[in-house]
Amino acid sequence: MRDADAAIARLEARVDHLEKRLAERSALLRSLTREVCDEDLLTMAFFAAGLPPLPRAGFGLRGWRETTALVPGDVEKTMKELWRSVTPPDFVETP
């Protein structure tokens, strides 16, 4: 009986710990949404979850994804991503 109580207590502590970490990570990602582009946010979220990052949507040779498929896009979103990828932070427009 005492073993069972101890196991439950351990699991509850574990759940508390995981919930706290999840809340911290959510808070961090929420704050990052104001600072980084969608692509970087996705990458960070994948890293934080212990997953490999998604391939970058490249605007240079480094992140290039060779494909023959056409990828639909929105001009405003694409151009803003492009400029953010090549522009020093000092020049990035504040929202």
Add this chain to the structure above:
Amino acid sequence: MIARKVTLIVLAWNRWDLTKRCLDSLSGTDLSGAEVLVVDNGSTDETPTALAGYSSIRVLRNPQNLGFVRGNNAGIAAADPDSDVVLLNNDVEFRQADWLQRLRSCAHGDPKIGVVGCRLVLPDGRLLHAGTYILSDTVWGQQIGSLQKDVGQLTATRDVEGIVFACAYLRREVIHAIGPLSEDYRSYFEDTDYCLRAREAGFRVVLCGDVTLVHDEHGSTHGTDDFNPIFLASREVFRKKWAKALDGRYSRDLLWQSIMNFPTGYAISTREILRALDRAGVRVTYRYVYGPGTPFPVAEPQESADYLLNVLAQRGNSVRPPVAVVYGQGDVFRRNRGRRKVGFTMLEVDGFPPEWVRQANRMDEVWVPSEFNARGFRESGLKRPVSVIPLGVDPDYFHPGVRGFPNPAGEFVFLSSFEWGERKEPWLLLKVFNDEFTAGEPVRLVCKIINKDPQVHVRQEIAKLRLKESGGKVSFLFNREFPYYQLGSFYRSADCYVSTGRGEGWDMPLMEAMACGLPSIATDWGAHTEFVHEGIAYLLRVRKTIPAVAKCPYYEGFSWADPDPEHLRHLLRRVYENRGEAAARGAAAAREMAQRWTWDHAAGKITARLAALGV
């Protein structure tokens, strides 16, 4: 001149939240010379009591809901009999302080103008309305530009078939001439009916492109159960009244055999040509010309995202129509089903393949977009008459006022958009740009590259060029496909457009960029020399013509240009350092494209040829 007095008639039925928002935003605008009259259509919510708090507003209270038409007519009857009238839905909002002055000024810009509408956007910023059209085939009114993201398209003031009456400026003269709204309708179709009546009476119906209101569409009828029955009843009334007259606007029939629902140059231009021909009074039926047994054996998707084009594709037609145009490569001319046959094509080299010429010689006549191609066809053995029918650009979507997204760091941006391959000679531009500029200079080349060939690895090919890290900076947009209506926004995100290919059949991206007011650098050889000249662009010298060696079998035995790298280097630097001169050429290009090279001009040439063919 004293501005004509205006009565603003706001029709309200319940939904005080909407009416309040409308009136509050209205009060923040310039209403000089205007009276606001709210027609309360028998509201049972707080509307009657709340309106009492607006002392500057006149209220006309109907004892019950008379519907949209009779409610507005009550307002027109109660308005100052010498005033113009603006009908307003209570679900519109005003964000331009001078909206009324602009509308009034537009309405009185020509004595023939009777009805004026404006652009309407949804609360989320999407465009909802920039005029309407209605086809006799379906009798279902369509809003121009509807649900496109608003990037500043359709901002020119122009004649339209109709407008929606969420905001309608009616000059007193038109009310005197044709009376109020037809009470054959309770709601819906009364606005199109009114516009058609005004046009029938000799008035112009105009969309004032520099006024935009926010319209929470159907905000005032959502939540009611009677939307559909009212709509369907009104549609039937409209059909009986106008279907024959709408049909009568067509003076010619034409079968257009081509390609439409793929991202190709022929398809994009077909869509534009068909729209322009419909405007020009040609009843076009569309049929896909490719498929099994042709060089492009793929079936075409049935639906385009465009209502008009879908209707054109669904129209029935006779087995042998009076005239048919095959618009595509010359080796599908044989598929022409018309009694009179036209083959319309183009090519990027200085001649045409023997099979194209053989099939072209079985046509009644041949159309090409440029003198360059007309000459090449004749020299290749064409015996049939050949006419130059230029392609065009839509100045409602490609103009200098379209909203771009330039680099906030202020870099000067050269832009090039092309399909990777021998003809576009991309390595020339990449090498020369990278050599001419340094990484420290605030300048960048953005290349939008398309590659559909699985045997080509673009990244490897670019890597082979060994572009210098210390050289001019280059960014790539690879295989990105933007909605066509947004392309003006793409061009406006750059400072100069560059097209340095070896040969062009027309070069629509170049023409579109020029229409957007970009200074452009373009090879001085090929079909695009039809519309490009030194006064409006920078022509890149050609050293000589050389054999056109490429995967494309159609080029075999012909030649194309060898652009001069040193001259390209000079032009890039010249544009970069002489921005005033470049901007002036860009502005001149935009004016010339709008004045001479629209799709309506192209449709005018086509109808002239159809007339000459006796169709």
